[in-house]
Amino acid sequence: MNSFTIGFGIFTVIFFISALIVDKNSSKIIGFAGEFWVRKELNKLPDEYLFLSDVMLEVGGKTTQIDHIVFSKYGIFVIETKQMNTYITGNEHDKYWVIKAGKNKYYMYNPIHQNYGHKKAIEQILGLEDNQVIDVVCVSGQANLRIKSNKVVRVERLVDRILFEKQEKIKDYVKMAHIINDMNIVDKEYRKNHIKSIKENIMNNNENLRKEVVMNRCPRCGNELVIRKGKSGEFIGCLSFPKCKYTKVIKNKNTEDMTLF
Numbered sequence: 001m002n003s004f005t006i007g008f009g010i011f012t013v014i015f016f017i018s019a020l021i022v023d024k025n026s027s028k029i030i031g032f033a034g035e036f037w038v039r040k041e042l043n044k045l046p047d048e049y050l051f052l053s054d055v056m057l058e059v060g061g062k063t064t065q066i067d068h069i070v071f072s073k074y075g076i077f078v079i080e081t082k083q084m085n086t087y088i089t090g091n092e093h094d095k096y097w098v099i100k101a102g103k104n105k106y107y108m109y110n111p112i113h114q115n116y117g118h119k120k121a122i123e124q125i126l127g128l129e130d131n132q133v134i135d136v137v138c139v140s141g142q143a144n145l146r147i148k149s150n151k152v153v154r155v156e157r158l159v160d161r162i163l164f165e166k167q168e169k170i171k172d173y174v175k176m177a178h179i180i181n182d183m184n185i186v187d188k189e190y191r192k193n194h195i196k197s198i199k200e201n202i203m204n205n206n207e208n209l210r211k212e213v214v215m216n217r218c219p220r221c222g223n224e225l226v227i228r229k230g231k232s233g234e235f236i237g238c239l240s241f242p243k244c245k246y247t248k249v250i251k252n253k254n255t256e257d258m259t260l261f
Contacts, residue, residue: 041155056186059121059125060124075132075133076128076132079137080114080136082143083141088100088139088144088147097110119135125180126179138153226239
């Protein structure tokens with residue numbers, strides 16, 4: 001398997017050394033573990049496939065960071081990695097996914113939407129069409145997934161998803177890999193400032209999300225609104241049903257999601 005990444009053996013050693021400091025950096029180690037397993041899977045691809053990891057690009061005055069990019073004649077795969085060990089529900093079109101850990105419930109921005117921006121950045125840089133760049137969200141860990149989308153795969157099915165594409169779409173994919181590799185921003189100070197900016201955006205997004213969740217209340221009784229299924233499809237109903245019978249029709253819900261992998 002060819003790649004522009006650090007030697008896999010060295011990476012493995014670093015991973016286990018890092019695992020020793022889990023107490024102080026548990027969230028970092030969780031993300032690191034997810035990256036480790038994804039890289040391990042990508043190394044199983046045939047030699048004709050190339051991949052880059054942890055790519056930072058500047059496009060149109062904005063910086064975007066992509067976990068993994070796989071280059072092949074069958075398409076360019078833009079991969080967003082998520083390491084989770086919780087119960088997750090949602091679909092491709094939801095703005096937020098619901099995360100349940102025990103009795104606690106949290107919300108996260110839909111990573112499919114996030115990765116769509118990465119896909120468009122690659123299309124713009126390389127001058128590719130929509131069908132030539134494939135966006136994939138790869139979930140590692142022991143997550144209990146209830147996600148209705150064929151853009152989401154477990155880490156153990158990632159290679160299957162990539163090899164599923166059989167139609168040749170790109171001739172100069174090796175050249176494209178070198179273009180992206182040359183554009184990759186490796187300056188430590190630049191990356192540090194980018195991460196700082198992301199953290200600030202996350203804090204602002206979390207506040208906006210909190211406000212939206214609080215507003216997602218039944219106008220009649222004030223309880224939480226949930227998505228229910230009826231004879232005519234899905235609709236929004238009150239969690240207090242049957243005591244409260246408030247409902248709201250979900251519009252433009254005419255696409256059927258499938259999970260292939």
